[in-house]
Amino acid sequence: MVKTKIQKKYKSILGEKETEHAIVLIKDFFQLALSTELNLTRVTAPLFVRSGTGVNDDLNGVERPVSFPVKSMNEERLEIVQSLAKWKRLKVTDLGLKPGFGIYTDMNAIRPDEDLDAVHSLYVDQWDWEMAIDEKDRTIFFLHEIVEKIYRCIKRTEFFIYDRYDNIKPVLPEHIEFVYADDLQREYPDLTPKEREAKVAKKYGAVFISGIGGKLPDGSIHDGRSPDYDDWITETGDGHRGLNGDIIVWNDVLKAPFELSSMGIRVCPQSLTAQLEERGMEERAKLMFHTKLLKGQLTQTLGGGIGQSRLCMFLLRKAHIGETQVSIWPDKIHAECKKKGIKLLQLK
Template sequence: MSKYMNAKLLPSGYRPQLSKQSVLIASDAVKRFVEDRLKSDLNLLKHPAPFAFEASSKINDDLDGSDAHKAVRFHISNITRDRGVAPPTTEAEKYGLEAEVVQSLANWKRVMLQWYGLEVGQGLFCESTSIRKGYKGDVTHSNIADQWDWELRIEESQRTIEFLRGIVNKIWRIIKDCEAMVAERFGLEPTLPDKIHFVTSEELHATWPDADIHGREDAAVNKWGAIFILGMGWPMKDGSAPEEIRSPSYDDWLLNGDIIVRHPVTGYRHELTSMGIRVDADALKKQLAHRGMNDLATKPYQAAVIRGDLPFCIGGGIGISRLLMLMLKTGHIGEVQVGVWHKDHHAQAKAAGIDLIPDRIL
């Protein structure tokens, strides 16, 4: 049997703490709990999630901008039909367009805040699913990304690190209370620290200068249990690469970050959410210039930000399957999510005590 994944990535001596059916029941309980708290604690309304965007609008998230991580594209013919009658196959296509599968809803949600006329302190969240065709798989990554995409309208005066920290603490309290609910209902022992530790990307780089990005984050979560890394996107002061490359169009790279914890089963860094205060006109222009992407400034979404047409806001994405992995103490994302894995990896995982949910007959 060939090995798709380095065996060192699979948890050693793993045994699931819940049965397959119990995982389904607990997953539903976690999702209901978190969604109820997003509604109450952050004052968010649940909204249907789009599956695709018109490609030329540039409203989609381009992630790190690399070719490997480009969105999945497809063509929509947009040939109309009369009621109950299929159109002739020879009908000319006049309204066809190119569409992209959603990467994240970061930019679109900001537009929706405006479209619905939401006030400061009100917001939206969606349960979104996207395809990440270029991502490399491991026990916490697949080619399917599911998350609660959320957005909250704020005042311009709230574009501060202090306000960001306050929202992070609210989300952390939701996560901690969810863990307590799972412990009470399903008997799984809590492992997360009561408080989250804030650290800047510069501090991480200075503390562990010889480690790579994930090595620094591993060291940090082993020390503190749970961290929020402040400031993701700009290069380090010494000129080295940023903690993570980010799209220039949504987060202000000085006012964003990630919640990362230590997973009790894998023993590795476990990213739960990326979030940030969104760009204003000044931040967007600086970030586009830094990335050599000034041509985007004339695209509909970016131009609207530069004109000041869109509301100030904060938002992010909470990984659904990642949170389920953490709450239910599973050793692989494929135990809580239906991914597309090679048959050899199904066999490899099975030998390690991991039953990946299948997408086909194996």
Template sequence: MPTVLDKKADLAGPGIGDYKELETVLPRDYRSILTPRETQQAIFQVKRYIEDNLCKELNLMMVEVPLIVDVESGVNDMLDRDGSRTPIQFHISNDRDLHPLDAQVVQAATKWKRVALRQFDCGVGEGICTDMRAVRKDYFLDHDHSAYVDQWDWERVITSEERNLNFLKSIVNNIWKVIVGAERFAQSLFPQLRDSRYPDLPEHLTFIHAEEILNMYPNLPRKQRETAILQNYPAVFIIGIGLPLRDGYPHEMRAADYDDWITDTHLETGRDTHGLNGDILVWNPVTKRRHELTSMGIRVTAETLKQQLTLSKQMDFLQLPYHKAILNNQIPLSVGGGIGQSRTLMLLLRKAHLGEVSVTVWPKILKEMCAQKEIFVLE
């Protein structure tokens, strides 16, 4: 049975424990189906397919997104609420420090997007999509976690009546339709991707609450619970991530100021459940591991923002411009999320490592390990 320390370690962050463990995770006898040249051709065509169809299904428009933000704005994504993942920060002296700025490299555009809905005059049912780039320096660099992050960060205006699980599920199903369609599109471009070793994605997702998974596997830590559920359902959307479950621990940490993880949903589920957010996870047949594609949710209201910041002991955030805008109803209610670009391409193109579809930095030990296993990591 997992100890308290096991569970705390499980919540501390994504990835694998060390490179000895990673060596056992990277597949043996791996040969990429596509050459490096074909991979690049596939990447850009599949990315265009996903962007176009995501905008079509969710009624979004593509917009520019910042790489750096003003520290004082409060719009950078802190990723969690335990302070373990901090952004890169730097000082811009500007005019010999007469008009300086302190800036941060974004970790995601989660909060910026909600403010941007107003900037681009989006009405109910309309939204934005971004080709977002970010840096997350505190990740352990393994086969599917990188310091360089690329996402389709999207956001859409909703009404108060749409703040419910049925609406959330309808949005998730539209996203899943795009991902399944992208797999078919990739295979039409490169028929060799149809390989009996790697089953196609299922037509439909299975929706399941984090509390249900805990009930099914009460003696397993979170990541092992996810692995177990994916043996029965190869693609799932796990609902309710952030509020402590009945064992006293959240399924995973979530920042307190964007996704709503506190709203009571027992009237919709018939059980003691909370949260209007979740993650899409699939079984990756190449790595034979759980594989997260997207994190998303209905965003906090003024009331749920205060509740979540109270629980997280972060009430000082309410002095920041972004948080004040939510309290004063100056930005719209919304739903949004981030879909990992390299994560999705890694899955659809049957790759063993993120470095085969994105260019970033990797430690020498990992590059050598990949080379020994015939994994072509881009330099």
């Protein structure tokens, strides 16, 4: 993993107290905009789920969840969620939601295997959302329509903050650009995926990179994706594969690409089977979640997550995610932040 580094000495535009006030403003404004734009109803989310059910998100397939035994349940093990990618689909199915309607929630996760840097922490907070869709909507074009709606919410929130703090100037372009991971690999074959992201994010200001997780023309993948939630194998009909992607903006404070959201159309029984086979994980088909999906018992959905602390970090022009959330950091990060003039919210 390439770590995102703080480039130079830095001074926050807002003080700590102003920052805390601004975080509340952003969160309240954005979630209302998002729920209105996508027809989402807020639901309450779990902090932990049962082990061995296939419900927890294992991200790239290798990250270890935090787990613990429960005395009152005969020592059955539960796991702290790493995201709610699959739980949300179960919830949409349980609620019986019709296409065009969905849910959103505050997701709080712990990811102990995260490589810590300026944008990655042990604690993850995001708006997790999921909406029911028709089978006919399993297209890259429909996905891009939803991306544009989410981007409009981000743009409106940026102006909302500028309207209250006029020294935080808007920087996002009017429109988000759509690119494909395989096209980027062909255009920049000698660059790493992170370097390709930097090229297009700096060029356009905001991009949606489609086809994350599937094999590229050279056999590599742009970035890791578990095989059992996003569909990254289905052909799009325009010469590409993958019905998912990431919203990435150019972060001028960090001089780096900055991921705000990961999302996608969820796997159908056929794409789940194909993706499990490609990753050599066919044994997962026996788990509760996967069994339901393969039997056609789950609603077809589209969903994703939008980082709360990351969005606040970007809109408030912060240099470290520890300025918009409280986590735990190693001594070397505390020392680096102190040297660069960064005040973390977590007390040393």
